[in-house]
Every structure is written in structure tokens, then in C-alpha cells.
Amino acid sequence: MRNAVITGWGKCLPPAVLTNADLETLTDTSDEWISTRTGIKERRISHVDTSDLATVAGLRAIAAAGLEPDDIDLVLLATCTPDGLVPSTAVRAQHKMGIGGAGAMDLNATCSGFIYALTTADQMIETGALDRVLVIAAEKLHFWIDFTDRSTSVLFGDGAGAVVVEATDDPKPGLLSFELGADGSAADILCVHGGGTAGVPRREQYQTMHMEGPAVFRRAVEVMGDASERVIAAAGLERKDVCLLIPHQANIRIIDATARRIGLAPEQVYVNIASYGNTSAATIPIALAEALEEGRVSAGDVIVFAAFGGGLTWAAAAYRWPSRTEPLGVSDAELPQTDATAVELLEPNIALHGKGV
Numbered sequence: 001m002r003n004a005v006i007t008g009w010g011k012c013l014p015p016a017v018l019t020n021a022d023l024e025t026l027t028d029t030s031d032e033w034i035s036t037r038t039g040i041k042e043r044r045i046s047h048v049d050t051s052d053l054a055t056v057a058g059l060r061a062i063a064a065a066g067l068e069p070d071d072i073d074l075v076l077l078a079t080c081t082p083d084g085l086v087p088s089t090a091v092r093a094q095h096k097m098g099i100g101g102a103g104a105m106d107l108n109a110t111c112s113g114f115i116y117a118l119t120t121a122d123q124m125i126e127t128g129a130l131d132r133v134l135v136i137a138a139e140k141l142h143f144w145i146d147f148t149d150r151s152t153s154v155l156f157g158d159g160a161g162a163v164v165v166e167a168t169d170d171p172k173p174g175l176l177s178f179e180l181g182a183d184g185s186a187a188d189i190l191c192v193h194g195g196g197t198a199g200v201p202r203r204e205q206y207q208t209m210h211m212e213g214p215a216v217f218r219r220a221v222e223v224m225g226d227a228s229e230r231v232i233a234a235a236g237l238e239r240k241d242v243c244l245l246i247p248h249q250a251n252i253r254i255i256d257a258t259a260r261r262i263g264l265a266p267e268q269v270y271v272n273i274a275s276y277g278n279t280s281a282a283t284i285p286i287a288l289a290e291a292l293e294e295g296r297v298s299a300g301d302v303i304v305f306a307a308f309g310g311g312l313t314w315a316a317a318a319y320r321w322p323s324r325t326e327p328l329g330v331s332d333a334e335l336p337q338t339d340a341t342a343v344e345l346l347e348p349n350i351a352l353h354g355k356g357v
């Protein structure tokens, strides 16, 4: 029986760190409020494009799988912060990675994008259509942020993560069950107007993120918990079989409430939100790469991935990890160096909107 498994993984975090103390100089907030209400201490600000973050994460995942760029059949890039609308950011990354001729496309399911892309890759491989898919999630969220708006400016950061999904004849590991969902009636509680053909005059195309935080919070806890329970049951498993929950990193209180809802202890949940904030689609593959680096994943472990995001989208998957937890190779891909501080990198945003203090 033809099956698909993750064989390589990688991440790319830009070097400039924006701390809560930095944010106190930009908007009316405090380290104490951000830490207790969100669990975030710092986040990264990218000096390069989304496709550059995607390229480095992608090359690191390809090396970890022991492959060469030309071995890839399809580049599937989850992002809601593309380099531009046309062409896709996936084709920019495909070219920068030196992957000749392989298909490349973007997928926008906001913060649920990685699970949407992973399951799409899995199904394309299981049908026999493709052998090796590079799934990348990359975001440069600070582009959309207005630093006079403290309800969004403290939450988001930039970064990328990637996995290689390959065909295997071993029927046991890989995707056990998944659920993709969306409630378009809630589209306006987390959105960026403009940049497309609807509603916003061309001269006003530069728009910022709008979010109704408490409404998003309530729905997030409900959909992430319920979808996780359904994929565990659909895989024929019980809560006690789950070794690790890797949730979308949006708010530590959402993560804790989700874990409580499905009855998992804190040590069964992977959390790195303090270091990176919410990097949208990229949080899960970054967390997966770090969980592997830290020895938190063993052969045969059942992992549950769960996410929600603007749309309102949600997604969950139960995944049995294959045997290998060590990379087969290491890439020398790096971002171009920069000496710019995170606050310096935010100057274009501040020039446009001002500061919130």
C-alpha cells in the first residue's frame, strides 16, 4: 500500500528580535500585560522577503531528508503574507532554491495553512500522482501591522518552517486522520482588507490587519479542541495514545485551554510562543522542527497538530511519526546578514501609521 511520511524538516527565523520592552516604546502596552495575556516575550522581524525565509527553511528540510533540490516534484507554500499577488511566492522560492521545473503553488488558509498543505501533499502522494512534495509555511506578518494598534502589534512575528513529504510502502506511519474546516461567516473578525479586487479603492490598497481579539479567542478554543478530539477518534485512538500536541502558537491561554479540553497534561504540549509569537502558518512546522531538535519526538509517537486562523479556518491532524528522528544532512543555506535592529526594520510601518505612544 502506498503511503506518505515526513522525511525532512527545517526552520528559518530571521535574526532581528523585537522584545516586549521594544514594543513599550512603540505602542501603549507593557511586558507584564503581553506576558500574562499572551505568553509572548519576543518575536522576530524579517529583513528579507517571505520567499527568502521560505527558501532557507525549504533547503534545510531538503537536506534533512537527504535529498537534492531537483528531487522535489512540487513546492506547496502556505502563506498569507506573499511577496506579491502575482506570481505566487512558491515560484519565487522554487527558483531561489534551484528546483528546476517542479510545480509550485501558494495556499492561503491563514494560520491553518500548514495543516491544509501537509494533508494536500499527503493525498497527492497517496494517489500515486507525486513522490516528493516540499511543504513550506512562511510569513512576514509585520508587514500588515499598524503599531498604533496594540490589539494586533504585540501578537505577530515572522518566520518559516518546512517539511519534505515522501512516498513509502510502510503503511503504519504518517497521517492517520485529518479535518479541514472553515466558517466564512466569521471572515471579518480577522482580516486584511485590500490587496485584491474587492471593495478597496486602488489608491488605498495598503491595508492593515483588523482583529476582534476576544471573538477570535472564544472560537479558537472551541474549534481547536473539538477538531483535535474528532481526529483522535477518527484515527481509532484515545486521548491516552497521544504523545504530543503541537498546536498553532497564537496565545498561551488558547493553547492551555485546548490542552485542558482534550485532557492533555502540560508536558504533552509543545509550546515555543514566548520566543516567536504568532507566525501564522509557520508556527507548527517551526515547533515540529524544534520538538525534533529537542528530542521530544520518538519513533512511532502519535502527534496531534491543531490550528485555527482568519477565515475562520481550522484544521487538525493525527500523525504517527516514522522511525527516523535525526536529519540525514545539514544545509548551509543562510539568510543574508543584517545589522539592523527590529525597531529599525519597523521604520516603514511607523512612517506610514505612526506610533501608539
Ligand SMILES: CC(C)(COP(=O)(O)OP(=O)(O)OC[C@H]1O[C@@H](n2cnc3c(N)ncnc32)[C@H](O)[C@@H]1OP(=O)(O)O)[C@@H](O)C(=O)NCCC(=O)NCCS
Pocket (backbone or CB within 6 Å): 028, 029, 030, 033, 034, 037, 038, 111, 150, 151, 154, 155, 190, 211, 212, 213, 214, 215, 216, 217, 220, 250, 251, 278, 308, 309, 310
Ligand atoms: C488579543 C488578546 C490577547 C486580548 O486579550 P483579552 O484578554 O481578550 O483582552 P481584551 O481585548 O478583552 O482587552 C482587555 C483590556 O486590555 C487592553 N489591551 C488590549 N491589548 C492590550 C495591549 N497590547 N497592552 C495593554 N493593554 C491591552 C484592552 O484595551 C482592554 O482594556 P479595558 O479593559 O480598559 O477596555 C486575546 O483576545 C487573544 O489572544 N485573542 C485571539 C487572537 C489571536 O489568536 N489571533 C490570531 C488568530 S490566528
